[in-house]
Amino acid sequence: MVKHELERLISEAVRKAQAAGDLPAVAVPDAPLERPQRPEHGDYASSLAMRLARLAGQSPMEIAKTAVKHMDLDEAVGSVDVAPPGFLNIRLSPSWLAAQVDAILEAGERFGDVPLGGGRSLQVEYVSANPVGPIHVGNGRGLALGDTLANVLAAAGYQVQREYLVNDAGTQTETFAATLYARYQQLFGREVEIPEGGYPGEYMISLAQRLREEKGDSLLAPPGEPYPPEVHDLGVTRMMDVIRDDLAMVGVHYDRWFSERSLYSDGTYEKSLAHLRDGGFVTEREGAVWLSSSELGDEKDNVLVRSTGAPTYFASDIAYHYDKFLVRGFQRVIDVWGADHQGHVPRMKAAAAALGVDPERLTIILYQLVTLKRGAEVVRLSKRAGEVVTLREVVEEVGADAVRFFFVSRAADSHMDFDIELAKRQSAENPVYYVQYAHARIAGILSHAAERIRSFEDGDVSLLTHESELALVRKMLQLAELVESVAVSLEPHQLPYYAMDLAAAFHDFYEKCRVVSDDEALSKARLKLVAAAKLALARALGLMGVSAPERM
RNA sequence: GCGCUCGUAGCUCAGUCCGGAUAGAGCGCAGCCCUGCGGAGGCUGAGGUCGUGGGUUCGAGUCCCACCGAGCGCGCCA
Numbered sequence: 001m002v003k004h005e006l007e008r009l010i011s012e013a014v015r016k017a018q019a020a021g022d023l024p025a026v027a028v029p030d031a032p033l034e035r036p037q038r039p040e041h042g043d044y045a046s047s048l049a050m051r052l053a054r055l056a057g058q059s060p061m062e063i064a065k066t067a068v069k070h071m072d073l074d075e076a077v078g079s080v081d082v083a084p085p086g087f088l089n090i091r092l093s094p095s096w097l098a099a100q101v102d103a104i105l106e107a108g109e110r111f112g113d114v115p116l117g118g119g120r121s122l123q124v125e126y127v128s129a130n131p132v133g134p135i136h137v138g139n140g141r142g143l144a145l146g147d148t149l150a151n152v153l154a155a156a157g158y159q160v161q162r163e164y165l166v167n168d169a170g171t172q173t174e175t176f177a178a179t180l181y182a183r184y185q186q187l188f189g190r191e192v193e194i195p196e197g198g199y200p201g202e203y204m205i206s207l208a209q210r211l212r213e214e215k216g217d218s219l220l221a222p223p224g225e226p227y228p229p230e231v232h233d234l235g236v237t238r239m240m241d242v243i244r245d246d247l248a249m250v251g252v253h254y255d256r257w258f259s260e261r262s263l264y265s266d267g268t269y270e271k272s273l274a275h276l277r278d279g280g281f282v283t284e285r286e287g288a289v290w291l292s293s294s295e296l297g298d299e300k301d302n303v304l305v306r307s308t309g310a311p312t313y314f315a316s317d318i319a320y321h322y323d324k325f326l327v328r329g330f331q332r333v334i335d336v337w338g339a340d341h342q343g344h345v346p347r348m349k350a351a352a353a354a355l356g357v358d359p360e361r362l363t364i365i366l367y368q369l370v371t372l373k374r375g376a377e378v379v380r381l382s383k384r385a386g387e388v389v390t391l392r393e394v395v396e397e398v399g400a401d402a403v404r405f406f407f408v409s410r411a412a413d414s415h416m417d418f419d420i421e422l423a424k425r426q427s428a429e430n431p432v433y434y435v436q437y438a439h440a441r442i443a444g445i446l447s448h449a450a451e452r453i454r455s456f457e458d459g460d461v462s463l464l465t466h467e468s469e470l471a472l473v474r475k476m477l478q479l480a481e482l483v484e485s486v487a488v489s490l491e492p493h494q495l496p497y498y499a500m501d502l503a504a505a506f507h508d509f510y511e512k513c514r515v516v517s518d519d520e521a522l523s524k525a526r527l528k529l530v531a532a533a534k535l536a537l538a539r540a541l542g543l544m545g546v547s548a549p550e551r552m
Numbered sequence: 553g554c555g556c557u558c559g560u561a562g563c564u565c566a567g568u569c570c571g572g573a574u575a576g577a578g579c580g581c582a583g584c585c586c587u588g589c590g591g592a593g594g595c596u597g598a599g600g601u602c603g604u605g606g607g608u609u610c611g612a613g614u615c616c617c618a619c620c621g622a623g624c625g626c627g628c629c630a
Contacts, residue, residue, distance in 0.1 A: 030570085037574090047572060130630075287628085299554095304628095307628060339624050341630085342555090342556060342624065342626095343555095343626060371623075409578095414557090414565075415559090415622075416565085426579070429578080429592095431578055441590055443590095444589070444590050449589075491569095493565095497565095497578095504577095517588085517589090551590085
């Protein structure tokens with residue numbers, strides 16, 4: 001990547017200046033290259049001279065000039081200027097930029113890949129909504145975040161596994177089953193109410209109807225008796241079918257759907273508990289079993305096994321992470337959770353430590369919950385009130401691409417409002433179409449060209465010298481830097497902003513430069529440029545899980 | 553009460569991690585551009601005490617402190 005190459009050249013220059021005695025031999029601070037906002041400040045800028053000034057006892061301007069004097073030449077570098085108060089402004093060489101078009105075409109669909117991960121294994125777990133209802137809008141955020149992150153990490157050279165934890169063992173699915181059974185009985189004319197704290201949503205009635213279609217009255221127990229186990233299992237299975245469809249609709253596919261219950265049936269739970277005991281982090285008091293998490297950075301101890309003998313959600317999650325780290329051996333695990341789980345973070349970190357796993361290997365990304373609105377009115381996502389705004393409903397209204405682009409555009413920390421009315425009204429104004437339009441426009445140009453020019457493989461990219469042509473190349477080259485920075489920061493919301501910029505660079509070029517013209521040599525060169533831009537746009541969109549249409 | 557997160561243009565949000573040059577984008581608003589490859593496009597303009605007050609610094613939207621406001625968390629719930 002040219003950015004790293006330039007950083008290397010600059011620190012080399014300083015070292016050489018020190019060796020030559022032009023700069024004092026002080027420790028050189030880190031100074032990553034910046035992207036200046038103003039084009040006249042070049043493609044990259046370094047503030048190293050300012051950072052070095054106090055240590056070196058020289059003025060930033062002097063230091064910058066000295067550094068330039070000792071800097072090696074590189075074919076990518078067009079010029080290096082010193083600007084007050086001591087910036088080093090680097091401009092890329094136009095001929096080098098033009099030549100990158102061929103490099104992009106060569107990289108093809110892998111353009112933007114970066115060797116950061118080195119094939120290390122990494123797991124991303126996201127959504128993992130309880131199988132007690134369909135995916136709702138609030139989950140949209142976790143899905144866009146987690147899925148995009150997984151895409152980017154794969155592009156950054158990690159071996160990524162996507163996983164959904166199916167909470168099929170807890171009290172919530174029991175309440176779900178009880179509700180389902182009540183609805184099922186109602187279909188056969190029994191006068192029963194859904195349980196207190198149950199799920200009053202309409203979808204439970206459809207689910208009950210489905211059970212009746214599949215099983216007739218065979219699931220009916222004698223009146224007053226609890227539901228047969230099959231109601232629970234079949235209900236959860238059918239609910240997961242719905243959830244799988246909901247997620248597929250927005251392009252989310254998992255490598256593995258992990259059953260929480262399997263932790264108990266295959267002995268993982270017992271093993272993880274034994275492992276904690278061996279480490280000496282387990283105590284018993286008041287009839288319950290506790291993890292001494294307060295010794296490991298949490299504010300307090302937490303219950304693993306209730307006095308009833310039933311494991312807590314915490315114990316379940318420990319067993320699950322025991323499986324992730326110690327059984328399956330992921331080097332790194334990323335969990336994407338809603339901010340309502342924030343209290344769970346320190347204890348899971350403590351649990352990792354208790355398992356002998358460096359807590360650094362567990363990254364938990366919290367995203368702020370979505371406030372759902374219908375106009376000015378706040379819609380409470382309480383399942384008890386039964387008002388669920390499903391993801392499906394919104395996707396059918398505004399489209400999967402717009403939904404994903406919208407959710408991935410917001411930083412995880414931002415507290416966002418989702419106004420369903422506004423989203424519907426403004427779906428045509430969603431910026432995603434601006435980016436997709438650029439892609440479709442290029443497809444149009446390429447098919448227009450195909451009727452006139454046999455092939456442009458022999459196009460000479462050195463003919464690309466127009467300012468807007470080079471600006472487009474510059475923007476394309478930024479993709480790899482972005483993939484790297486997102487893979488490190490785990491903040492994929494940078495992606496849509498980049499995609500907008502890239503599309504803008506293309507549209508600007510399109511306005512100023514005719515691609516297919518009487519000048520065949522230039523036409524071929526520009527067709528190469530445009531084909532490269534198409535790759536870059538498709539990649540940027542693809543990383544976000546958004547389609548790149550040939551026509552709209 | 554304590555803790556975490558947030559407060560930037562009319563609206564929705566980037567920029568804060570790692571301080572740097574005149575604070576950006578989309579939408580909305582006012583105006584302009586089609587006798588050539590897709591006008592879901594391009595160009596121009598109006599619009600900002602970066603929540604408030606202190607502090608650190610050559611330099612603060614960015615770091616520190618206090619305060620105000622909002623969301624979330626502080627269970628033998630998940």
